[in-house]
Amino acid sequence: MQKKTNHYFVVTAPGFEKICAQELIALGIQPTNMVRGGIEFEGGLHELYQANLWLRSASRILVRLGEVAARDFPILFQRLSRLPWGRFVKPEMSYEIRATSHGSRLNHTGRIAEVCGAAISRVLGKESLGVDPLQKIYLRMNDNRCQVSIDSSGEHLHRRGYRQVRVAAPLRETLAAGCLLACGYDGLSPLLDMMTGSGTFAIEAALIALRRAPGRERRFAFMDWPKYRPGLWQQLLVEAQREEKPSISSPILAVDNNPKAIAAAQKNLEVIGLDGVVQLSCGNMQQLQPQFPSGLMICNPPYGERLGKNASLKSLYHDLGRVYGNDFATWQGAIVCPESELIKTTGLSFFPLLRFTNGGIKVALLEKS
Numbered sequence: 001m002q003k004k005t006n007h008y009f010v011v012t013a014p015g016f017e018k019i020c021a022q023e024l025i026a027l028g029i030q031p032t033n034m035v036r037g038g039i040e041f042e043g044g045l046h047e048l049y050q051a052n053l054w055l056r057s058a059s060r061i062l063v064r065l066g067e068v069a070a071r072d073f074p075i076l077f078q079r080l081s082r083l084p085w086g087r088f089v090k091p092e093m094s095y096e097i098r099a100t101s102h103g104s105r106l107n108h109t110g111r112i113a114e115v116c117g118a119a120i121s122r123v124l125g126k127e128s129l130g131v132d133p134l135q136k137i138y139l140r141m142n143d144n145r146c147q148v149s150i151d152s153s154g155e156h157l158h159r160r161g162y163r164q165v166r167v168a169a170p171l172r173e174t175l176a177a178g179c180l181l182a183c184g185y186d187g188l189s190p191l192l193d194m195m196t197g198s199g200t201f202a203i204e205a206a207l208i209a210l211r212r213a214p215g216r217e218r219r220f221a222f223m224d225w226p227k228y229r230p231g232l233w234q235q236l237l238v239e240a241q242r243e244e245k246p247s248i249s250s251p252i253l254a255v256d257n258n259p260k261a262i263a264a265a266q267k268n269l270e271v272i273g274l275d276g277v278v279q280l281s282c283g284n285m286q287q288l289q290p291q292f293p294s295g296l297m298i299c300n301p302p303y304g305e306r307l308g309k310n311a312s313l314k315s316l317y318h319d320l321g322r323v324y325g326n327d328f329a330t331w332q333g334a335i336v337c338p339e340s341e342l343i344k345t346t347g348l349s350f351f352p353l354l355r356f357t358n359g360g361i362k363v364a365l366l367e368k369s
């Protein structure tokens with residue numbers, strides 16, 4: 001029997017497509033297309049579960065259920081009713097339908113969603129009862145064609161489950177992991193985050209260094225599908241555990257001058273069982289001296305827009321320039337911040353590895369030349 005092939009779409013934060021495609025390739029999955037905000041691939045449930053379990057920089061993974069042409073609502077209803085909803089939605093499950101429309105005769109997105117709900121009820125024989133869990137369904141009407149996608153991830157993939165405590169302006173886990181991968185971090189050389197906040201870079205670095213699957217502790221939407229294969233999921237978890245290293249091979253150091261940030265990072269490390277793996281300390285980055293001849297230093301300093309503009313930021317970036325350029329001159333140095341005047345205050349030259357948006361602000365992952 002031929003293996004069933006589905007079309008999948010990995011949603012990424014714009015800017016992280018290449019990094020995520022490289023992650024897919026490392027899993028042995030060949031991307032079939034890359035567009036802004038995502039990557040397409042084909043495969044069976046094995047590839048889908050594997051991608052959800054292992055992708056560090058992805059936001060969520062969708063299954064393309066089908067695409068139907070429609071210029072009026074009766075035709076839309078008829079054609080949506082022919083899609084295999086029963087593969088993904090149980091009659092008692094609640095679902096949420098999100099619709100968008102561009103360049104199409106059908107442009108009332110609320111009505112498009114309603115018609116889809118009616119089609120699902122007809123196929124499954126019942127109304128959604130509004131019982132948890134919630135299955136997300138995405139409809140994208142473009143040029144009079146409606147593309148239907150089913151979410152396989154559930155909660156956004158940045159929710160690894162460890163960030164219980166956060167400090168001001170944290171970086172999403174998926175973005176932090178993507179930045180580390182973009183810097184070529186593989187856990188084989190020391191890592192230092194000198195402004196660690198809630199510890200995101202350090203924790204993601206530890207997960208990479210230990211080869212620990214980022215999704216191993218969480219639930220996914222596909223676990224509630226009628227054709228969920230718990231045996232396959234268990235097999236992937238066992239394989240993931242076999243790949244995991246018992247300890248890191250190079251130190252991971254995390255520093256912050258705010259004791260509340262250190263307490264938050266400590267708590268998050270405990271939640272994920274990594275306390276003792278990351279060396280946390282409270283102090284000013286200005287006072288740091290390298291304990292190793294080389295490594296990767298990465299940080300996400302305050303940059304004003306979110307943490308409140310103040311004059312001391314200029315002097316902070318000036319000091320960053322000294323630490324990156326003199327004290328740690330032999331280290332690979334990366335910073336996540338806007339490409340603004342502030343970064344010029346460092347007196348160093350940086351080039352962008354990635355450009356993306358963090359909390360609505362345009363930022364870049366900059367590497368010291």
Ligand SMILES: C[S@@+](CC[C@H](N)C(=O)[O-])C[C@H]1O[C@@H](n2cnc3c(N)ncnc32)[C@H](O)[C@@H]1O
Nearest residue numbers: 170171195197198200256257258284285300302
């Ligand atoms: C934007 S936050 C970092 C957020 C972090 N990436 C996360 O995901 O939670 C910037 C951090 O820099 C710290 N910081 C500011 N000045 C510092 C200094 N001179 N030395 C060390 N840490 C400093 C702040 O306490 C804050 O936690």
